[in-house]
Each structure stands twice: as structure tokens, then as C-alpha cells.
Amino acid sequence: MSQNNNSGSSNRVLKKEAKAALDQFKFEIANEIGVNLKQGYNGDLTTKEAGSVGGYMVKKMIAQQEEQMASGNFPKANISTPTNSSL
Incomplete structure (x- = not known):
């Protein structure tokens, strides 16, 4: 069986710098x-x-984000949306 390279998958790390931290967290x-x-x-x-x-990773990350937001720390949402040319 070949390995999935995750291209086009939502299962990829968006920031390469975060991969090691996410692995440690896992x-x-x-x-x-x-x-x-x-x-x-x-x-x-x-x-x-x-x-x-x-599932527990997601639960903990959401709890951490909620705590930050409750303390008044609102990081900028860096969300990119597809453009018509990329559809």
C-alpha cells in the first residue's frame, strides 16, 4: 500500500515551524x-x-484559545479564502 502524501488534504500543518510543537503536543x-x-x-x-x-488535541487547543480570548488577547485571525482564480 502506498503512503498518502496528504497533498490537498486538510491534514497538513499550515506553518512548518509548528510541526515539531504539534508532534510534541500529540x-x-x-x-x-x-x-x-x-x-x-x-x-x-x-x-x-x-x-x-x-479529538482531545482539538479540545485542548480550543480551551487554550478561549482562555487567551477571555484575558483580552485577541490574535488576528489569519484566514485565507480561495479566490475565483484558484477555484
Whole structure:
């Protein structure tokens, strides 16, 4: 089976500088919820385990953002939208 290169996928890191931090965060979350995540291939994880790691990551990131916003720190939303020429 060939590996997916994630081109065109929503599963890519938008800022290359953030990849290492996101990977570290993923391992911290997996450890916190008792999922045995290892470097490299993790195809032996169940869908439930993998989904739990990703879901809890999102939950924690949203909570962190809410705390920042509650303290008056409103970072600029850097959202790009497709233009007609890129459709």
C-alpha cells in the first residue's frame, strides 16, 4: 500500500515551524489519555484511539484559545479564502 502524501488534504500543518510543537503536543496528549503512541508508524492504533488523540488535541487547543480570548488577547485571525482564480 502506498503512503498518502496528504497533498490537498486538510491534514497538513499550515506553518512548518509548528510541526515539531504539534508532534510534541500529540505525544503529550496520547500519554495523558493512555494511548501508546510511538515515533513513526502507528497503524496498529484502533480508530477509537487515534480519534481520541486528535479529538482531545482539538479540545485542548480550543480551551487554550478561549482562555487567551477571555484575558483580552485577541490574535488576528489569519484566514485565507480561495479566490475565483484558484477555484
